[in-house]
Amino acid sequence: MDHEIPVRLSWVVGKNSCKENLEQRNFTNSSYACGRNTECVDHDMGYLCRCSRGYRGNPYLLNGCKDIDECRTSTKLCPKGAVCKNMPGNFSCICPTGYHPDATRENGCVRDRPQVPLATIVSLGIVFGTSLVVILISTILCGWRLRKRRQAKARELFFKRNGGFLLQQQIASQKGAIGKTKIFVTEELERATDNFNASRIHGNGGFGSVYKGMLADGRIVGIKRAHVVNENQVSQFINEVVILSQINHRNIVKLLGSCLETEVPLLIFEFVSNGTLSYHLHDEGHVSSLSWESRFRIALDIAGALAYLHSAAYTSIFHRDVKSTNILLDENYRAIVADFGISRSIPTDRTHLTREVHGTFGYLDPEYFQSNQFTEKSDVYSFGVVLVELLTGEKAVSSIKFEEEKNLVMNFISAVKENRLFQILEARVAMEAKKDEVSEFAKLARRCLKLNGKKRPTMKEVVIELEKLRT
Incomplete structure (x- = not known):
C-alpha cells in the first residue's frame, strides 16, 4: 500500500543576503534575480523576491510585476x-x-477655504492702515478741539468773573478816555514772563506781584498779577483800568493793557526800572542814597501828577492811596505815581466822596477818617507825609521807636514847634540842602498836614510853591 508523506518545499535564491546583493547590484546585475517593481526579502541562507505593494505577477522576471488597478477592484x-x-x-x-478629501474620510469632500489674492491682501492692508491713520488724526483733532473749546469756555468764565463785561461798559461810558487799552492773550504774557517764573518778580504788595517781562516786539513791561481772586480785588483791578484809560501824564504810570481771561486778572504797564521811593528811602543799604536835588525833583514830580489828577484830567480823580510805596522811580530818579486800585473819578460839580475808609495807616487824612468824606485835600495830606519822608528818611509809622515817636507826622509837627527840625533831618539832606530851602520845604509840608482840610493848599498851589522854591 502506498503511503503519502507530507513534504514542504523551501527554496531560496543565491547565497547572499539582500543587502549584499544590492551592494553588488551597484556594479553588476548578473547575479541579482529580482526584476523591476520588486522587493528583496531575506530568507534562510539566501533571499526571495516579491512584487512591491500595488503590483502583482512574477517577481523573478524583469517586467514580471504588473501594476494593479485598485480603482477597478474596489x-x-x-x-x-x-x-x-x-x-x-x-x-x-x-x-x-x-x-478636498476630508482627512477623517467621514465627511467626503469638503469645501476649500477661499484663498485671498495677494493684491487683495495688500489693498486691504492699505485701506486698514489708512483708516487707522485717519482715525488717529481725527481723535487727535477732536481732542485738540475739545481742549480748545474747554479753554475758550474757561477764559469766558474767567473774563466774566474778573469783571470783563463791567470793564467794557465802564470804558464805553468814559467819553474822555484816551483810548481803549489792548487786550493781551494769556500765551503772550506767559512767554513774556517765562510762565510767570518767580525769578521775574520785580516787586510784591498786598494786591499781588509785579513781574518783569518782555513782549514779542521787545518792549519791557511790568505785569501786575493778583495773588487771589475776590470781588473787592477784581473791582480794584477794573477801577484801575478805567481810571488809567483817562490819563496821559509823564509822571503817572502808563497802562498798556489787561488780560482778564486768566484765573487771576492781569494788568500790563510800561516798566519802571528803579524800584519804589520807599525802597530808596527806607530799605537797609539805601540810607541817604538820594541826593537833596533828587528828593526835591521827586516831590515836584509827585505834586505835578496829583495836580493833574485833581484839575487837569477829563474828570477829577482822587488817588486815595498816596504813599512812598506807590511812587516808582525810573533810571533817572524821576517819580512815577502808580497803583490806582482805590482811586475814584468824580463829577466836576462835586467836591468829595462819601466812602468807607480805605488807605494806609500813617498816610490817612484824619478828617477823612472821622467823616468818611474824601476830598482832594485828603490826597494833599498824604502828599505832606511823603514830603516829611523825603526830609527825614523815616517811615510814616515806625515799629522800632518809642510810642511818642512811632507816628512820623506827630514827631515832625512836634519838632517844628520845638524848633528841632534840623535834628530830625536825614544826614544827607542836612549836609546838602540850604537851611532856608529846608525851612520852606518843611513849612509847605506842615501846611499840607493841617488837621482842617480847608486850610491845606491845593496840589496846584503846592506845585507853584515848589517851583518858586526851586528857582
Whole structure:
C-alpha cells in the first residue's frame, strides 16, 4: 500500500543576503534575480523576491510585476464625492474643483477655504492702515478741539468773573478816555514772563506781584498779577483800568493793557526800572542814597501828577492811596505815581466822596477818617507825609521807636514847634540842602498836614510853591 508523506518545499535564491546583493547590484546585475517593481526579502541562507505593494505577477522576471488597478477592484477606496484615479503602484482620490478629501474620510469632500489674492491682501492692508491713520488724526483733532473749546469756555468764565463785561461798559461810558487799552492773550504774557517764573518778580504788595517781562516786539513791561481772586480785588483791578484809560501824564504810570481771561486778572504797564521811593528811602543799604536835588525833583514830580489828577484830567480823580510805596522811580530818579486800585473819578460839580475808609495807616487824612468824606485835600495830606519822608528818611509809622515817636507826622509837627527840625533831618539832606530851602520845604509840608482840610493848599498851589522854591 502506498503511503503519502507530507513534504514542504523551501527554496531560496543565491547565497547572499539582500543587502549584499544590492551592494553588488551597484556594479553588476548578473547575479541579482529580482526584476523591476520588486522587493528583496531575506530568507534562510539566501533571499526571495516579491512584487512591491500595488503590483502583482512574477517577481523573478524583469517586467514580471504588473501594476494593479485598485480603482477597478474596489469602489470604497475614496470618500464620498471623490473620483478614484489609478497611479503606478498606487491610486489617488480627486474631489471636484473647490473641494478636498476630508482627512477623517467621514465627511467626503469638503469645501476649500477661499484663498485671498495677494493684491487683495495688500489693498486691504492699505485701506486698514489708512483708516487707522485717519482715525488717529481725527481723535487727535477732536481732542485738540475739545481742549480748545474747554479753554475758550474757561477764559469766558474767567473774563466774566474778573469783571470783563463791567470793564467794557465802564470804558464805553468814559467819553474822555484816551483810548481803549489792548487786550493781551494769556500765551503772550506767559512767554513774556517765562510762565510767570518767580525769578521775574520785580516787586510784591498786598494786591499781588509785579513781574518783569518782555513782549514779542521787545518792549519791557511790568505785569501786575493778583495773588487771589475776590470781588473787592477784581473791582480794584477794573477801577484801575478805567481810571488809567483817562490819563496821559509823564509822571503817572502808563497802562498798556489787561488780560482778564486768566484765573487771576492781569494788568500790563510800561516798566519802571528803579524800584519804589520807599525802597530808596527806607530799605537797609539805601540810607541817604538820594541826593537833596533828587528828593526835591521827586516831590515836584509827585505834586505835578496829583495836580493833574485833581484839575487837569477829563474828570477829577482822587488817588486815595498816596504813599512812598506807590511812587516808582525810573533810571533817572524821576517819580512815577502808580497803583490806582482805590482811586475814584468824580463829577466836576462835586467836591468829595462819601466812602468807607480805605488807605494806609500813617498816610490817612484824619478828617477823612472821622467823616468818611474824601476830598482832594485828603490826597494833599498824604502828599505832606511823603514830603516829611523825603526830609527825614523815616517811615510814616515806625515799629522800632518809642510810642511818642512811632507816628512820623506827630514827631515832625512836634519838632517844628520845638524848633528841632534840623535834628530830625536825614544826614544827607542836612549836609546838602540850604537851611532856608529846608525851612520852606518843611513849612509847605506842615501846611499840607493841617488837621482842617480847608486850610491845606491845593496840589496846584503846592506845585507853584515848589517851583518858586526851586528857582
